[in-house]
Amino acid sequence: MSDRQSAPTPPLSPHAHGLPILIIGSGSTGLALGQGLGKAGISCIIFEKDSALERSRDWNMGLHWGAPILKSLIPEDRWARIQSVQVDPHNPTKNEDTLAFINGATGEEMVAFTFGPFYRLRRSKLRSLLAPGLEIRHSKTLCNVTYAHDGQSVTAHFNDGTSATGCMLVGADGARSTVRQLLLGPTKGAINRIPYAATFVQRRFTREQALYLRSFHPLFLASAHPDKHFAFFGMQDAADADDPTSWTFFFYISWQSSVEEQDATAGWTDAQRLAQQKQFARKFCDPWKSAYEWTPDNAPVWYLGLTDWDPGRQGYRWDNHSGLVTMVGDAVHPMTYQRGQGLNHSITDAGKLTESIVEIHQGANRNETIASFENEMIERGGKEVRDGTANTRLLHDWAKVQQSPFFTKGVTKD
Template sequence: MADLTNGQANGQNGTDGRANGHSQPSLPILIIGSGSTGLALAQGLRQAGIRCIVFEKQPSSARERDWNMGLHWGAPALKSVMPEDMWSRIQSVQVDPSEPTKAQDTLSFVRGDTGETMVAVPVSYFYRLRRSKLRELLAQGVDIQYNKRLCDISYAEGGRSVTAHFVDGSQATGSILIGADGARSTTRRLLLGPDTASINRLPYAATFVQQKFPKEQALYLRKFHPLYLASAHPDNRFAFFGMHDAADPEDPSSWTFFFYISWPSSLEEQDATADWTDAQRLAQQKEFAKTFCDPWKSAYEWTSDDTPVWYMGLTDWDPLREGHRWDNHDGLVTMVGDAVHPMTYQRGQGLNHSITDANNLRDALIKIHQGADRKEAVTAFEDEMIARAGKEVQESTANSRLLHDWDKVTLSPFYNNGLGRN
């Protein structure tokens, strides 16, 4: 276990550990954040026999919100960090475990007002995973410490160790610290300062709905595609409709659908409507949906006015931007996933890049464990990740902008390249 005390952390006095610039091999790796990325990395390290501890700011594994994510070109990376018996259960974490993942599938991108197919996007082994189920699967066998909110990071003299300090006064010392703590990462803020690390707000917003329907309505709505449907509307709006949870494949009334309409929304508008209620958010979505084709038009019409929703403005943070490279303290600290490359979601790339980060960092940490230079291995990992995922941050943001501009929809990466890797 890591040192979770209120006193001096192990190794801070510089009296033990290996030569200058090398971590103590007996110390665990510290992972901040128990999202899909942090847990995937922890599983990869667990399979490699490298001790790690995950620290999560929430008081338990339960989360207020749940959503689903597309996994496609990143699937081999997820398989790589999982034990074989765990990967064999990947079907169980899909939005509909009874719907087999196809070797080849086609996702339709339709015109929002007429339903006319604009482009058919080919995709191989497209997994639609529920976040909560994926996290539950990846958490198995992992040491997770809950209610641990990071507030500071300190480094032992000579680079022997790194210590995470938590709001509750406890601390943990490890060989390397990895921030996997999401789009508004505390790790990123501590490494770069609050201004540079601040999330970049974009002039687009979306309101998300999760809803069950009576049997006949559910069957009607699902006939458009069993998992996923997207559209662009001439009113400069983008929409998504999909399955979130097919609790009982034989009982359509048990199915939960997940859908939203996103639209251009200035930062001024976002600020002015910050205090809107769920009812106001849903009413706005219902008004948008009146000019949409089905399934959106009927789904919103059939959704009760008091249905809870959640709203968010779109954001990103580009690690390729000048001034955004952090000091990794000779390889003692780094970041992965949304902590370092949060991106817009209309092109469905976030999970794929994040899991790839976990796979690649796992490989780098194995090399360090085997004696490779820590700074060189971590920096090489970061160089690849920043180039790969930073490009995707830029492309995903450009994609979101083009999808909300009817005159330029056909120029968007999603329209031209589908879900393929950039």
């Protein structure tokens, strides 16, 4: 890919130095970036479309090779609390842990990975850890971005009629990023739908059931099934270490599902989604078989068709307006989740962009510095998007599952 050529920009003017960085989105990436900038003494404001930090859906994410970068972005006392953010805060993170990948039909171990430290973090708790001390403005839905004629400032415009001006704008607004669509248009900027889907369940069980289900692995377990299904089972929240009835488990089965099938079933109810999962699970070994049998037919679930967006595609490089606007995290490289790389790349973006903004504030050329940041991010994140989607395809093809990156490399960085 050739770099976009543009005229050099002068160092930030005194006016621009007085303006904040505008961050669109208060997910983990935007908050981590905000913490890094705050630690460096650089003003920023985060804008969030939701009315509050809390959201109705919660899930968990793996943090491993990206952990040192997150540690560098946040205050020491905040990192000291990282254990409290884990799905099981009572079970100290090991320097090394072994995670198994099994045959979903027989329970036979196909491969095991030993690595660490591995943090399995609840998304809601991670955001709560990262939010304090940041200026977050809620109920702000971005609708447009404009740029000053002198090239020194950028203005975000919101649906409520308000606006905010900063010396740079960063899109950290997730897989269906508005910033990306404003930069590339509704066609190139749209999320790419791929032919796989999953339905997710979060559930508590009786004491005996919970102890049995967790006996397979205290953290999480993954499997591929000969029927071309992939499955995950793990903890979401171990609220009370001594009360298994307080433990919430998180599990799903994913399958090949054409975009046409996804559209045709768009109106399905939770009960229909769960019934489909239960049908898949009948051919699975435990813990999936029992977990689905023990889940009431009217239990709430949520469904997602899988998506990606590759920033490395020819012709998809955006105009960053000489470094006035850029993107990080899922806004620029949303990827499938079966190999657990998304959070690590997103935190890496936040760390590298923090370093770049510090350099700009110290006098570095904004255009060149942001171009360099984007080049590295596009190469690294784009490769992971492509590898992640290939991994998803292979995990759902029993004849090729052993060729998948998950099987050959686990969740470690290349």
